[in-house]
Amino acid sequence: MKVSIVASECSPFYKTGGLADVIGSLPKAISKLDCEVEVLLPLFHSQVPLELSYVQTFLTTVKWRTNECSVYEWEQNKVRYLFFEHDDYFKRDHLYGYNDEAERFIFFTHAIIQYYLLCEKKPNIVHCHDWQTGLLPLYLKQHNTLKKIKSVFTIHNLRYQGIFPSSIYNELLELPKELYSTVEMDGNISFLKTAIVAANYLTTVSPTYVNQIQTTEEGFGLDKLLSSRRNTLCGIVNGLDQISYHPASDQALVYPKSPSPDMKQINKRAIQIELNLKVDNEIPLFAFISRLVPDKGVPLLLEAISKVTFPYQLAILGSGDSDLEQALLLKRAPHIAVEIGFYEERSRRLYAGADFLIMPSLKEPCGLNQLIAMRYGTVPIVHSVGGLKDTIVPYQPYLYEGNGLVFSNGNANELANLLNDACSIYHHKEHFLQLRQNGLHTDSSWDQSAKIYYDLYHSLAMTEKRRPLWTH
Ligand code: GLC
Numbered sequence: 001m002k003v004s005i006v007a008s009e010c011s012p013f014y015k016t017g018g019l020a021d022v023i024g025s026l027p028k029a030i031s032k033l034d035c036e037v038e039v040l041l042p043l044f045h046s047q048v049p050l051e052l053s054y055v056q057t058f059l060t061t062v063k064w065r066t067n068e069c070s071v072y073e074w075e076q077n078k079v080r081y082l083f084f085e086h087d088d089y090f091k092r093d094h095l096y097g098y099n100d101e102a103e104r105f106i107f108f109t110h111a112i113i114q115y116y117l118l119c120e121k122k123p124n125i126v127h128c129h130d131w132q133t134g135l136l137p138l139y140l141k142q143h144n145t146l147k148k149i150k151s152v153f154t155i156h157n158l159r160y161q162g163i164f165p166s167s168i169y170n171e172l173l174e175l176p177k178e179l180y181s182t183v184e185m186d187g188n189i190s191f192l193k194t195a196i197v198a199a200n201y202l203t204t205v206s207p208t209y210v211n212q213i214q215t216t217e218e219g220f221g222l223d224k225l226l227s228s229r230r231n232t233l234c235g236i237v238n239g240l241d242q243i244s245y246h247p248a249s250d251q252a253l254v255y256p257k258s259p260s261p262d263m264k265q266i267n268k269r270a271i272q273i274e275l276n277l278k279v280d281n282e283i284p285l286f287a288f289i290s291r292l293v294p295d296k297g298v299p300l301l302l303e304a305i306s307k308v309t310f311p312y313q314l315a316i317l318g319s320g321d322s323d324l325e326q327a328l329l330l331k332r333a334p335h336i337a338v339e340i341g342f343y344e345e346r347s348r349r350l351y352a353g354a355d356f357l358i359m360p361s362l363k364e365p366c367g368l369n370q371l372i373a374m375r376y377g378t379v380p381i382v383h384s385v386g387g388l389k390d391t392i393v394p395y396q397p398y399l400y401e402g403n404g405l406v407f408s409n410g411n412a413n414e415l416a417n418l419l420n421d422a423c424s425i426y427h428h429k430e431h432f433l434q435l436r437q438n439g440l441h442t443d444s445s446w447d448q449s450a451k452i453y454y455d456l457y458h459s460l461a462m463t464e465k466r467r468p469l470w471t472h
Contacts, residue, residue, distance in 0.1 A: 001461055002036040004123035006112060008105070008132040009095065010041050010081070011244070013048050016095055017291065018238070018368045019130055019156050022205075025241035026453070029446035031078040033454045038123070040115070042090045042108050043072065043083035050074050052083060058118060060086075060111040062103055063172050069111040084111050102164040105132045105191070106172050113139050116146055124461040127152045127453075128199070131162030134191030135173075138182060138198035142175070150460040152453075153199035155192070157365050158213050158220050159295065162191030186221065196225055200232070200460055203453075205366035206387035207235035218363065236453060237390055239446030240371045247376050252345035253352050264352075264377050264436075271353030274346070275337035277313050283335075284426040285313045286419070287354035287378070289347050289369055292320030292328065292340075297360030297383060300412050302327055304360070305336070307416035310423035315350055318342060351376040355432075356405075356422050360415055364388050370404065374439030379432075380404040381422055383415075391442075395425075395435050403438040 009015055011024030023039060031037040052072035060069045070085045084090075089104040098104065113136075116122060126149055128136050137151035168189055169180060185193040196202060204210055212218040214227045226233060243249075247263075250256050254270035255263050265281055272279045290296045298320075305314060316328055316338045325340045332338050339346070351357065357373035359382045366387030370380040382388040384406050395402035405422055407414045425432050 001034075001125070001457060002038075002121060002123045003030060003125045003127060003457055004038050004040060004116075005030075005127045005129070006040045006133045006136060007129040008042060008108075010039060011241075013041065013050075013081075014044050014095060017156075018366065021241065021368055022156070022238050023129065025239065025244070025446060026450065027079045028077045028241075029239065029450035030454060033450060035454060035457070037078070038080040038082055040082050040084065040112055042104075043085040044090050044092075044095055048074075048083060055082065056118070058111075058114050060107060060114050061174070062107050062110060063174070067107070069107075069114070071115060082115075084108060084115075086111070102162075102168050102189070103172055105162070106135065106168075109133070109135045109139055110174070112136060113143065113146070116140075116149070117143065122146065123149055125150050125152060125457045127154065127457075128195065129154045130156050131160055131191040131195070134162055134193075134195035135183070136195075137200070138175070138179065138194050141198065150200045150457075150463070151198070152201045152203060152456065152460065153195040155196075155202065155204040155213070155365070157363075158192070158204075158218070158222065159363070161193070161220065161222075164189045164191075193222060193225065196222060196229065201456060202226075202229055202233040203456070204233070204235050206237050206390045208389045209365045209386040210235035212363075212386060234456075235390075236449050237387060238366045238368060238371075239449050240368060240375065240444040242375075242445050245372050245375050247352055250348055250352070252348040254349065264355075267349065267352040268355070269353075271315065271349050272313070274349065275315050275339075277315070277335065277337055283311050283313050284355045284423050285315065285353065286356045286358055286381075286422070287350045287373075288314065288316045288318070288358045289350060290318045290320075290359070292318045292324040294321070294324070295361060295363045296320075297362050297410075298324045298328065300360045300362075300383075300410070300415055301358060302331065303412035304415035304419060305331065307413065308419045308423070310420055311335075312419070312423055313337075315339075315354065317347055317350060348376075351378055354378050355426060356381050358415075358419070359383065359388060360407075360410075361385060361388060362410060367391070371442075371444040374403060374442050375444060377436050377440055379422070379435050379439060381418055382406055383410055384408040385410075391444075395431075395438070397431055400431075400434050401438065403435070403442050405435075 009020035011020040055071040057070040255266040364386040392404035394406040
């Protein structure tokens with residue numbers, strides 16, 4: 001079976017969020033399962049820090065413009081990474097946020113179709129991720145030689161949909177008139193909606209999120225359409241790259257050895273010094289590492305921290321909306337370190353040095369940070385939504401079971417109470433160490449989820465009968 005995974009980000013090449021972590025690790029896990037795997041990506045920078053080999057050049061048309069697209073490859077762990085080059089579209093300072101966003105990703109889609117058309121061995125499965133690749137399932141169906149390929153589309157976050165003015169239909173898309181209603185949503189063109197209609201199978205990144213996106217409150221106008229596809233929609237929890245996130249060999253850490261209590265203490269001391277916090281192991285250190293957007297619960301955190309009555313330290317690291325950045329900066333104090341920006345290595349030192357990681361997300365399709373935290377011996381404190389609900393089990397002191405602290409109503413008082421509880425648990429060493437231990441023993445590998453994807457690919461590849469496009 002040949003699987004072609006298509007996305008716009010992939011660690012370690014380029015990353016703006018969890019999508020990159022998934023694309024950096026899922027293909028490797030799948031390639032272990034008797035499967036040929038390739039990953040198709042735009043070549044965003046002129047120099048991906050690797051030796052790339054040239055594969056081919058072909059012409060790609062975006063309406064009246066015909067451009068050359070060159071493809072380069074790199075192989076590791078049996079996964080073939082293919083980079084689609086077009087400097088005008090992709091060689092820019094940032095990955096996203098440009099006026100010609102639709103055109104850039106339509107070019108990527110058209111180029112991929114050309115590549116598949118020229119491929120001798122066509123994939124059995126094309127697995128697309130997020131709106132940037134949302135048109136691909138529909139395009140596959142427009143070509144006789146590609147029609148048989150089955151598509152899987154994964155929604156990493158329903159909020160981000162790729163919505164563009166309807167004028168692009170005639171200007172940029174090479175689709176027949178009768179498909180307009182397939183790509184149209186509320187008078188605009190929606191890449192995500194197109195995928196939801198056209199893909200053979202839909203997945204998202206946790207079972208709880210599957211239910212949430214089928215409700216009016218969290219469906220962003222797509223809930224009914226998603227419900228109509230409930231038989232071909234499922235939630236598969238993300239795994240974590242166990243090699244990249246391995247405290248014993250993580251070069252970003254001061255003391256990369258096994259996360260025993262001693263090592264934790266050394267890493268905690270190091271990060272307290274690095275962040276100018278008082279060096280004191282008796283004070284619990286909370287971390288908040290996140291994109292700074294309302295969905296991640298920043299306002300909740302801001303309100304809750306003023307209500308914590310026990311001594312604590314808090315380290316905040318992230319960037320995002322400027323009003324939230326400013327509000328957080330105003331909280332700076334001797335016991336609160338706030339750093340705006342994202343520094344991968346520092347974030348790792350923080351995971352390793354903190355005692356607790358706070359994730360008060362209002363919405364969290366899966367969340368990877370809670371998994372990273374547990375791997376580094378840090379106890380997650382989470383709001384019970386989406387993947388946080390599916391991966392974190394509330395600690396029960398009588399049973400010594402559970403791997404985190406959980407609140408469920410999403411209000412600041414509740415979070416403040418939980419932070420106070422966390423401070424007292426921190427001083428009950430027996431429970432705190434047990435809680436940490438339970439996290440360290442939580443399996444966050446891809447093994448189980450990769451097998452679920454593999455079985456899904458397999459059963460789709462076996463189904464010869466093609467179903468018609470979904471209608472709403
Ligand atoms: C998105 C989601 C996050 C998820 C990640 C990877 O960033 O917001 O919850 O973990 O994608 O699937």
